[in-house]
Amino acid sequence: MYPRRARLLLSAALLALVVSACAAPDAPGGSTSGSRSWTQILQQAEGQTVDLWMYGGDPQGNAYVDDALAPAAAELGVTLRRVPVADTTDAITRILAERQAGEEDGTVDLVWVNGDNFATGKQADAWRCGWSSELPNMTFVAENDALVTRDFGTEVDGCEAPWHKAQFTLVYDSARVAEPPTTLSGVLQWAQDHPGRFTYPAPPDFTGSVFLRQALYSISGGVDAVPARFDQDAFDDLAPTLYETLADAAPSLWRQGRTYPRDSVALDRLYADGQVDMTMTYGPATLTKLVEDGTFPESTRVLPLDEGTIGNASFLAMPATAGDVEGAMAVANLALSPEQQAIKADPGTWGQFTVLDTDLLNPSDRERFEDLPTSHVVPPYDVLARNALPELGSAWVAELDDGWRRAVLGAGS
Numbered sequence: 001m002y003p004r005r006a007r008l009l010l011s012a013a014l015l016a017l018v019v020s021a022c023a024a025p026d027a028p029g030g031s032t033s034g035s036r037s038w039t040q041i042l043q044q045a046e047g048q049t050v051d052l053w054m055y056g057g058d059p060q061g062n063a064y065v066d067d068a069l070a071p072a073a074a075e076l077g078v079t080l081r082r083v084p085v086a087d088t089t090d091a092i093t094r095i096l097a098e099r100q101a102g103e104e105d106g107t108v109d110l111v112w113v114n115g116d117n118f119a120t121g122k123q124a125d126a127w128r129c130g131w132s133s134e135l136p137n138m139t140f141v142a143e144n145d146a147l148v149t150r151d152f153g154t155e156v157d158g159c160e161a162p163w164h165k166a167q168f169t170l171v172y173d174s175a176r177v178a179e180p181p182t183t184l185s186g187v188l189q190w191a192q193d194h195p196g197r198f199t200y201p202a203p204p205d206f207t208g209s210v211f212l213r214q215a216l217y218s219i220s221g222g223v224d225a226v227p228a229r230f231d232q233d234a235f236d237d238l239a240p241t242l243y244e245t246l247a248d249a250a251p252s253l254w255r256q257g258r259t260y261p262r263d264s265v266a267l268d269r270l271y272a273d274g275q276v277d278m279t280m281t282y283g284p285a286t287l288t289k290l291v292e293d294g295t296f297p298e299s300t301r302v303l304p305l306d307e308g309t310i311g312n313a314s315f316l317a318m319p320a321t322a323g324d325v326e327g328a329m330a331v332a333n334l335a336l337s338p339e340q341q342a343i344k345a346d347p348g349t350w351g352q353f354t355v356l357d358t359d360l361l362n363p364s365d366r367e368r369f370e371d372l373p374t375s376h377v378v379p380p381y382d383v384l385a386r387n388a389l390p391e392l393g394s395a396w397v398a399e400l401d402d403g404w405r406r407a408v409l410g411a412g413s
Contacts, residue, residue, distance in 0.1 A: 048327030056084020106321030115152025153393030230395030285351030308387030
């Protein structure tokens with residue numbers, strides 16, 4: 001399940017080369033919308049086609065964009081075209097290549113981006129900045145919400161618009177796990193006590209990568225023991241124990257740790273087939289539908305950890321090379337509307353947690369969220385996010401993922 005690694009390493013090498021070439025001091029990012037009113041921006045958006053590049057492996061996310069967001073954009077006169085990618089790095093590589101070529105009407109207008117790719121693009125001055133703060137629906141986002149002002153430790157600076165919140169969550173089958181552990185270290189011990197019944201996606205998969213960071217917090221003694229900004233001395237001090245712990249656990253994992261699920265979709269498939277007793281996700285609200293449609297067993301439950309789990313927010317970023325700027329702004333603002341946020345939060349649609357502060361909404365919009373169906377599988381966001389842990393700076397991500405490949409991959413063989 002792991003042949004994708006070679007392709008990702010090749011992409012990473014190309015990405016590093018292009019970042020280096022693009023980061024020239026005379027290559028400023030795109031400007032904002034200037035002094036135009038929002039009405040003028042919407043008028044200029046009419047007739048534009050917005051290409052939204054996003055991970056294509058999430059059927060519910062694809063359906064939401066195709067069936068809810070795109071039709072709403074069409075009512076504004078904007079065509080929203082979803083461009084599925086296997087990895088967000090594919091989008092970043094295209095953006096940086098177009099930027100290096102001096103393209104001003106690029107093929108990417110919006111990207112559902114993750115923190116490390118956002119940081120990479122910002123380092124290369126590849127994002128259009130200052131625009132998201134001009135979106136009218138940003139008035140419904142709390143200004144002091146740390147999850148939407150920094151993305152993996154990188155200041156957002158109006159370079160991306162928040163889309164939804166996420167909370168890393170472990171999941172288990174209560175029919176098979178009678179006494180579930182309540183800590184991450186307990187999970188690893190449970191894995192060793194129940195050989196072959198646990199595994200995790202191979203980093204750099206997004207979910208596998210956050211599992212690694214969650215394990216780092218746990219094994220290092222908590223969030224205060226790990227500096228948020230990457231520090232080589234801290235990495236050299238903390239990472240060996242992390243890798244040693246995971247390598248020790250590897251022989252007890254699914255297939256003795258000789259191989260790992262390539263991504264969260266593959267892990268979910270193992271869980272759905274009963275080959276493992278736990279899975280994990282950064283989008284727990286989607287679990288409700290997976291149980292209702294029979295993909296996951298009815299006995300599926302969220303596994304809360306005493307120490308809390310890592311939380312963050314998803315964003316839409318606009319490249320400096322975007323050709324349909326006004327259309328992209330219209331779509332990003334639409335995606336932040338109370339109506340669209342409530343549709344997306346419905347477990348029957350996508351089930352993603354809203355980035356809006358519902359206290360800032362008018363009563364009728366607030367009712368949209370109050371009327372959402374409750375789940376017997378997933379606790380409300382405020383319960384799930386209790387004791388939430390912050391994301392580490394993006395520089396940690398690649399270092400931890402690369403170290404895992406060197407020190408842990410194949411340790412079970």
